[in-house]
Amino acid sequence: MSDSSPPNSTTDKSLLVRGGRVIDPSQDYDGIADMLVIDGVIVEIGENLSGSSNVIDATDKIVAPGLVDIHVQLREPGFEEDECIATGTAAAIAGGFTSIACLPNTSPAIDTQAQIQFIQQKAIQADNCNVYVIAAVSKNRQGEELAEMGMLAETGAVGFSDAPAPLGNTDLFRRALEYSKMFDKPIIDHPELPELSQSGIMHAGATSMVLGLSGMHPDSEELATGRDLRLCETTGGRLHLMDISTQGSVELIRRAKGRGVGVTAEVCIANLFLTDELLRSFDSNYKVNPPLRSQQHIDACIAGLADGTLDVITSGHAPRAIEKKMTELDRAPFGMSQIEFTLGLAITHLVQPGHLDISALIAKLSTNPAIALGLNDPSYHQKGTLAIGASADITIIDPTAVWIVQPESMLSRSHNTPLAGVELTGRADTVIVGGCVKTKQIELPA
Amino acid sequence: MGTTGPNSKFTTAEDLVPQSWKHRHLLGLENLSLEDITTLLQTAITLKTATSGCHNKLDILEGLTIANMFFEDSTRTRNSFSLAARRLGAETVEFSASSSSVSKGETLIDTAKTIEAMNVDAIVIRHSTPGSPHLLSNNVDCSILNAGDGPHEHPTQGMLDIMTIHEQRGSIEGLTVALVGDITYSRTARSNIWGLKKLGAHVIVCGPSTLVSSAWEQYGVEVSHNLDDIIPRCDVLNLLRIQFERQYTRPFPSVREYAFLYGMNKERMSHAKEDILILAPGPINRGVEVTPDVADGPHSVILNQVTNGIAVRMAALTLTTKANQRRLSSNGGNE
Numbered sequence: 001m002s003d004s005s006p007p008n009s010t011t012d013k014s015l016l017v018r019g020g021r022v023i024d025p026s027q028d029y030d031g032i033a034d035m036l037v038i039d040g041v042i043v044e045i046g047e048n049l050s051g052s053s054n055v056i057d058a059t060d061k062i063v064a065p066g067l068v069d070i071h072v073q074l075r076e077p078g079f080e081e082d083e084c085i086a087t088g089t090a091a092a093i094a095g096g097f098t099s100i101a102c103l104p105n106t107s108p109a110i111d112t113q114a115q116i117q118f119i120q121q122k123a124i125q126a127d128n129c130n131v132y133v134i135a136a137v138s139k140n141r142q143g144e145e146l147a148e149m150g151m152l153a154e155t156g157a158v159g160f161s162d163a164p165a166p167l168g169n170t171d172l173f174r175r176a177l178e179y180s181k182m183f184d185k186p187i188i189d190h191p192e193l194p195e196l197s198q199s200g201i202m203h204a205g206a207t208s209m210v211l212g213l214s215g216m217h218p219d220s221e222e223l224a225t226g227r228d229l230r231l232c233e234t235t236g237g238r239l240h241l242m243d244i245s246t247q248g249s250v251e252l253i254r255r256a257k258g259r260g261v262g263v264t265a266e267v268c269i270a271n272l273f274l275t276d277e278l279l280r281s282f283d284s285n286y287k288v289n290p291p292l293r294s295q296q297h298i299d300a301c302i303a304g305l306a307d308g309t310l311d312v313i314t315s316g317h318a319p320r321a322i323e324k325k326m327t328e329l330d331r332a333p334f335g336m337s338q339i340e341f342t343l344g345l346a347i348t349h350l351v352q353p354g355h356l357d358i359s360a361l362i363a364k365l366s367t368n369p370a371i372a373l374g375l376n377d378p379s380y381h382q383k384g385t386l387a388i389g390a391s392a393d394i395t396i397i398d399p400t401a402v403w404i405v406q407p408e409s410m411l412s413r414s415h416n417t418p419l420a421g422v423e424l425t426g427r428a429d430t431v432i433v434g435g436c437v438k439t440k441q442i443e444l445p446a
Numbered sequence: 447m448g449t450t451g452p453n454s455k456f457t458t459a460e461d462l463v464p465q466s467w468k469h470r471h472l473l474g475l476e477n478l479s480l481e482d483i484t485t486l487l488q489t490a491i492t493l494k495t496a497t498s499g500c501h502n503k504l505d506i507l508e509g510l511t512i513a514n515m516f517f518e519d520s521t522r523t524r525n526s527f528s529l530a531a532r533r534l535g536a537e538t539v540e541f542s543a544s545s546s547s548v549s550k551g552e553t554l555i556d557t558a559k560t561i562e563a564m565n566v567d568a569i570v571i572r573h574s575t576p577g578s579p580h581l582l583s584n585n586v587d588c589s590i591l592n593a594g595d596g597p598h599e600h601p602t603q604g605m606l607d608i609m610t611i612h613e614q615r616g617s618i619e620g621l622t623v624a625l626v627g628d629i630t631y632s633r634t635a636r637s638n639i640w641g642l643k644k645l646g647a648h649v650i651v652c653g654p655s656t657l658v659s660s661a662w663e664q665y666g667v668e669v670s671h672n673l674d675d676i677i678p679r680c681d682v683l684n685l686l687r688i689q690f691e692r693q694y695t696r697p698f699p700s701v702r703e704y705a706f707l708y709g710m711n712k713e714r715m716s717h718a719k720e721d722i723l724i725l726a727p728g729p730i731n732r733g734v735e736v737t738p739d740v741a742d743g744p745h746s747v748i749l750n751q752v753t754n755g756i757a758v759r760m761a762a763l764t765l766t767t768k769a770n771q772r773r774l775s776s777n778g779g780n781e
Contacts, residue, residue, distance in 0.1 A: 206661040212576045212597030212633060282577030327553055328575040
């Protein structure tokens with residue numbers, strides 16, 4: 001597989017993380033401990049460890065399995081004005097993510113082995129985080145013919161999706177779920193029924209009515225979610241639902257899981273704290289898909305996270321160049337550049353108000369997304385865990401650091417965020433990938 | 447600035463236009479206060495009088511240039527703004543989207559900045575996308591006047607409807623005003639709702655359930671789908687045009703059925719109050735939302751609306767550009 005483990009930039013190939021609160025949801029572990037890493041692998045967790053002169057003091061910090069973001073648009077090749085693999089992965093590290101999975105909406109779309117290899121090569125050159133590829137379900141993401149899933153899986157595809165476009169063709173979707181079972185890879189859908197959301201700019205509700213903006217009705221997402229769950233159940237395929245944003249979708253997934261349907265589901269960070277009311281500013285940075293919805297839907301998504309209906313929180317990272325965004329709302333593309341703020345936003349809006357404890361948050365940002373794409377498997381060196389023998393992907397979190405969002409200091413090539421000046425609590429302090437320290441002490445604004 | 451107004455006892459803008467107005471743009475009525483709306487209304491009335499019914503010229507905007515930037519077809523609004531500007535001594539420049547650099551791929555903001563660089567003091571914009579005037583207002587130094595942004599707002603149309611009712615009745619407070627027809631796609635409806643509500647009217651929106659959302663009740667508006675039920679209670683009916691050009695799917699089966707359910711005709715008029723006012727923002731579709739005998743009948747104030755449009759636009763242009771001049775002179779041009 002494509003795991004890049006470049007040599008440590010320091011001469012010593014060992015690392016001792018000392019005195020942190022080690023939280024590993026995959027092993028239900030939570031305690032103050034030291035951690036010893038040798039040759040890029042976790043070899044020991046315990047008290048008063050020694051064995052390396054390379055010491056990182058993690059006192060008052062949280063030592064978590066490296067964060068995993070399975071919903072990232074890297075835009076290269078084809079849309080380098082928005083993002084490229086080097087900038088997107090640098091932004092991922094700044095946000096605390098040691099592994100990301102990128103969507104196939106590049107140009108050309110990621111539907112060939114050569115495309116996957118191109119991204120793998122670029123990721124190795126960038127030498128930031130691990131990059132896994134979600135390949136297209138259909139050739140050129142056209143929704144007509146299946147892509148060569150077997151060969152794509154062999155080359156490293158960890159799942160299949162036509163995202164951010166929905167899988168509109170139900171027959172193709174059903175075949176994809178059947179066929180991908182042979183390779184044990186999930187089909188990943190953005191649930192949206194286009195007939196009910198076409199030309200939509202924002203959530204359909206009282207606010208869109210007042211603003212005269214075309215609405216995207218929750219029915220659009222919920223009918224597609226219902227269809228997807230039914231097909232998953234009847235085919236016995238593996239389904240990951242991305243972009244869940246409505247109360248009805250959460251309830252459908254809750255019931256499906258209750259009867260044992262093998263589905264995992266995610267919510268993007270924006271849909272956990274921003275409401276449709278913000279579009280009153282007509283700021284196109286609030287134009288995202290799924291759209292920002294009302295507080296009632298946000299509350300339902302948070303409840304879904306708390307009771308395990310929703311497994312994963314993602315950044316939904318969708319960088320878009322400013323010249324594309326600084327235009328009329330119907331012409332502006334969907335998307336928000338979010339990967340650098342996701343951890344801080346989650347701590348600020350989910351942990352601090354008491355919706356999730358920090359251990360549950362780490363599960364949603366690391367352990368569960370790794371499982372959803374099978375990255376916890378030994379063939380991927382066990383992502384999302386601090387198990388002995390796993391690759392030393394570690395995110396050291398300072399849960400109390402207070403910082404301000406400053407678009408001008410973002411590492412993502414696109415600064416399309418409406419969060420300028422917003423104060424966040426919690427950030428990645430030190431990010432370790434395969435035993436190598438990639439980022440330490442991101443500069444805090446004075 | 448002119449000092450003599452040959453056709454009026456007023457002499458300068460300062461005499462005519464209150465300094466209390468602080469907004470350099472006019473983007474919509476929703477975010478204006480009652481005081482602002484009253485100021486706009488009173489200024490329109492003052493300027494109508496000062497120009498002897500929008501007939502004669504003043505020179506209170508002499509030296510200013512107003513640009514019309516219309517990205518959608520318009521006859522009445524565009525000409526109304528032009529006439530309003532020229533009645534007050536301003537120059538006007540016409541910009542049409544099809545013959546402009548927009549068709550060569552220039553962005554809206556660049557187009558506006560280019561026009562502004564020609565020393566334009568105000569841009570009047572009509573655009574099919576809600577929020578487009580707001581986007582410009584954050585990116586230019588001149589005044590922006592919204593002449594209709596998609597289905598969102600059309601503040602001067604809302605104000606001219608209000609002025610017309612006010613002229614006939616002396617006050618808006620306590621009146622029952624029904625907006626009939628296509629509410630979903632109507633910017634006129636929205637501007638009317640906000641303005642009328644603030645001035646104390648009871649507002650009813652009435653039309654097919656696919657074009658009149660019950661969510662309007664959250665904003666203190668009565669929602670009805672039965673015109674015959676509400677007619678006897680109404681002091682004013684404002685008959686809105688069906689905005690076929692904005693609808694992605696036809697929200698009702700046929701024009702014939704629409705006229706049957708919501709068309710204002712002689713029979714329905716017989717159930718109305720004796721002094722009911724019939725307004726229509728136009729262009730009217732005779733035989734659809736209103737029959738000719740009603741449109742041309744004694745209760746119709748449709749042509750008064752057109753005249754008052756010039757008065758409202760004179761007021762809007764003067765208030766916004768004067769507020770902007772005060773802003774620029776107080777901070778040296780920097781925001």
